[in-house]
Amino acid sequence: MIQGLQINFRPLYRVAHFLALAMLVIIPMQIIIFVMAPPPDTVKGLFELYQQNPFLGLLSLDFLYLFNNVIVCIIYFALFTLLFHERPVVVLLAMMLGLIGVACYYPSNPAFEMLTLSNQYAQALPDQQMVYLAAGEALMAGYTGTAFNVYYVLSTICLLLFAYTVMKSPQFKKSVGLWGLASGFFMIVPSSAGTLGMIFSLLSLIPWVVFVALLMNNFRRFAANTEKHVF
Template sequence: MNQVLKISFKPLYRVAWYLALVMLILIPTQIIIYVIAPPPDTVKGFFELYQQNPFLGLLSLDFIYLFNNMIIVVIYLALFMLLYEEKPVTVLLALILGLIGIACYYPSNPAFEMLTLSSQYFQAQPEQLNIYLAAGEALMAGYTGTIFDVYYVLSTICLLLFSYAIIKSHRFKRSVGLWGLLSGFFMIVPSSAGVIGMVFSLLSLAPWVVFIALLMTSFKKFAAETA
């Protein structure tokens, strides 16, 4: 059965390998953008940014993260196929929770809604401006609200479960799972939880990058083995 899975899912491992590489490029890109052009502190600031540079406005509201999460889906699917025979229950729960979490993220991201409101704000009459500012405030509240927290918590549990399965697997080096566990540990506190959340989020980033880099190497090996 294992040999059948390896042959059947060879393209998946190859795609996961390439996408993991793409993610390693996107992560520092996002960091550089935040350092060079920090996002505004107010809704009106976002509206003005969208008018000056719509693409930078999208990037300031985690536009790149929309692609990151799509990549994570493929990576988790590849991990599921590789680990299913050894830890079926663990990786099945991890995959389900991870997919639910990612599905929650997309409606929480207001990047394009803010773009629309920005255009409407600058076309509105003076007495209507507060309406659009209030709508923007509501979107930004949802940006780090309940749906985002659900996404963050479920994604953390997903990562911890996959990391545990990797540690117990004979197909992966133990260090791969340990880096995943370290990243998951720092993700226990959602990034929306004020200063502490932001600190933990940043601390989780370094081990996450190492985790993805090691997975990329593993996917490349598995794709070659099934040839």
């Protein structure tokens, strides 16, 4: 086992800084799209939207989240490298749960499957279209089903653990971690839990944006630091 290994993570912090900035652009885009073009509440409506505007159809099924979760993983990995020597067990658990959660999310997202079914639905004869509608209903049931809820719960625990560690770390101001904890608090109710879940999900975005913005500034500071981290 290698001990006392010095590693230069400055490039990682630089990448995390720019990706945090990208996330601060993506989140308002997601909100604007949701407000200006609410997703249809029926499978048939989604199929028709895909035929009218395939890209908007993808966006209606959280296409941007496919990128968003990659960014989250890199941000958390940057935090992991910063905090490992302070609270190794906590950040190991946080990183592991976060990665499992994200791995659960991707199979739950049916954006491209619905695009395929939409094309097949449009080409099918009227008496055959029910088959594709039923397939779409099955996909949408999984969209906020077990895999999604596992992703949401594990991601919440991951955020709370990282936010707690940030709050206790001398490398960060306490307020940074408190914003993360506030976001995690509102994520306790999954977004799939009806109207209440949707409200809590939207409320969680406010402290989350502040948390990411503060992390972005800290990553820029760490990227400029010439000190290497020891593992």
